[in-house]
Amino acid sequence: MSPIIIVGAGHAGMTLVRQIRMKDQYIPIILISQDAVHHYYKPSLSKALSLGKSPQNLIMSSMTELTEELNIKILQNTKVTSVFSNKQKIIIQKMDKSPEILPYQSLVFAVGANAIDLNITGDAQQKIHSVNNLSDYQHFRKSIQNKKRVLVIGAGFVGCEFASDLSLANFKVDVIDRGSWPLQKSLPEPLGKAIAQSMEKTTVKWHFNDQVISVNKKTCNHGSVLEVSLQSGKVIETDAILSAVGIKPCITLAEKSGIHTNKGIVVNDFSQTNLANIYALGDCVEYQNTLLPFIAPATSMAKSLANTLLAKPNIINIPSLAVAVKIPTCPTIICPPVSQDGHWQVSGEHMDLTAKFLDTQGNLLGFALTGKSTTLKHEFMKKCLGPFTDNNNGLSHQTEDLHEKITAIIV
Amino acid sequence: MKKWECMVCGIIYDETKGWPEEGLAPGTRWEDVPLDWVCPDCGEGKSDFQMIAI
Numbered sequence: 082m083s084p085i086i087i088v089g090a091g092h093a094g095m096t097l098v099r100q101i102r103m104k105d106q107y108i109p110i111i112l113i114s115q116d117a118v119h120h121y122y123k124p125s126l127s128k129a130l131s132l133g134k135s136p137q138n139l140i141m142s143s144m145t146e147l148t149e150e151l152n153i154k155i156l157q158n159t160k161v162t163s164v165f166s167n168k169q170k171i172i173i174q175k176m177d178k179s180p181e182i183l184p185y186q187s188l189v190f191a192v193g194a195n196a197i198d199l200n201i202t203g204d205a206q207q208k209i210h211s212v213n214n215l216s217d218y219q220h221f222r223k224s225i226q227n228k229k230r231v232l233v234i235g236a237g238f239v240g241c242e243f244a245s246d247l248s249l250a251n252f253k254v255d256v257i258d259r260g261s262w263p264l265q266k267s268l269p270e271p272l273g274k275a276i277a278q279s280m281e282k283t284t285v286k287w288h289f290n291d292q293v294i295s296v297n298k299k300t301c302n303h304g305s306v307l308e309v310s311l312q313s314g315k316v317i318e319t320d321a322i323l324s325a326v327g328i329k330p331c332i333t334l335a336e337k338s339g340i341h342t343n344k345g346i347v348v349n350d351f352s353q354t355n356l357a358n359i360y361a362l363g364d365c366v367e368y369q370n371t372l373l374p375f376i377a378p379a380t381s382m383a384k385s386l387a388n389t390l391l392a393k394p395n396i397i398n399i400p401s402l403a404v405a406v407k408i409p410t411c412p413t414i415i416c417p418p419v420s421q422d423g424h425w426q427v428s429g430e431h432m433d434l435t436a437k438f439l440d441t442q443g444n445l446l447g448f449a450l451t452g453k454s455t456t457l458k459h460e461f462m463k464k465c466l467g468p469f470t471d472n473n474n475g476l477s478h479q480t481e482d483l484h485e486k487i488t489a490i491i492v
Numbered sequence: 493m494k495k496w497e498c499m500v501c502g503i504i505y506d507e508t509k510g511w512p513e514e515g516l517a518p519g520t521r522w523e524d525v526p527l528d529w530v531c532p533d534c535g536e537g538k539s540d541f542q543m544i545a546i
Binding site: 456 | 502514532533
């Protein structure tokens, strides 16, 4: 029997393997990754410093352990160069070796997303790090060794968490963002201000409504430093730069394989692409015109896709997601509204704020909580409509119906 | 009192401390954690936690 081939060994791919193995010990699985393979938890990267962990310490299982534990074949440092969907075959290329053809029964894209590249000039532009996997993080940690200052570009989820982690490790941190407050896309101004103020009390300095234009190397008495010029004319001296301006789904291979792509790889209610036997999940996916670059949706997609791949088609059911932003000075929980049609309603005082994102009928579409209000998370989750409410209405009923229909088709 | 670690994200549930913000009072034993409880960090289920030595 041809194997299930999963391309990508990040959280999505790895969780899918584990979910399949919980249900089927023997079905052959090949996991392919263009990087080295080991199990680590990506969200830990932005709290490793304050946890006192080295990049190496973050590895939970090695490739050998994974191969044994999960009874799978792992091909690391291997690229998939072509997909022949009509023949159910792919071509792979391992570093200096000649290409190889592999047949598959199902092919899953769990290829993730790449860091967005900014258009920054200067002779030290290549010194800008972005951290999207463990090996990026290893490089970044090397670059801050024995240094005191880090400049972070972007005040979204990742930028805020890294800024917080770096400040807890006593780095002086400058954060640059085009917006007017941190996490501006996900929460309203009063909560953003609360987060900003709490972090200002540490070693963080914000530079809002601004952006980086160029990065140049400057030699001084104590070695070389980086000089960062902003659009406002400000110039900041720093030792290392981390860019956290967002990610973009990897769609190149899918696109040239004839798979529908838009912002991401477009999938239906079963995580399936427009091509038979080809699926996608995780950060690379676009579902109902929405990208879901978070851990929890990838986990729930993996659970239903595991069933679908084992011939028990299962509709993906993405619950409302409450994302905890790791900022110890101002605990924050965000349930990002998927629809933009609504308005924020804020209550509370000082740092302990609640913000509800309501539609015209007063339905709760999303929320954000800071400080002591984060204890209200469960209460809010219950009231919040899921991100794909229309799809989830009467889901269990629908699922049963579809099960029967699809089983009938397969049989 | 025991500690349990999520196999996916490495978060640790300490029975002594409970998880008040997740609705689990201090001293809540693992066997008393509801079956439909999911890891607040990664969304994995209760079955994905393993007991670890203290």
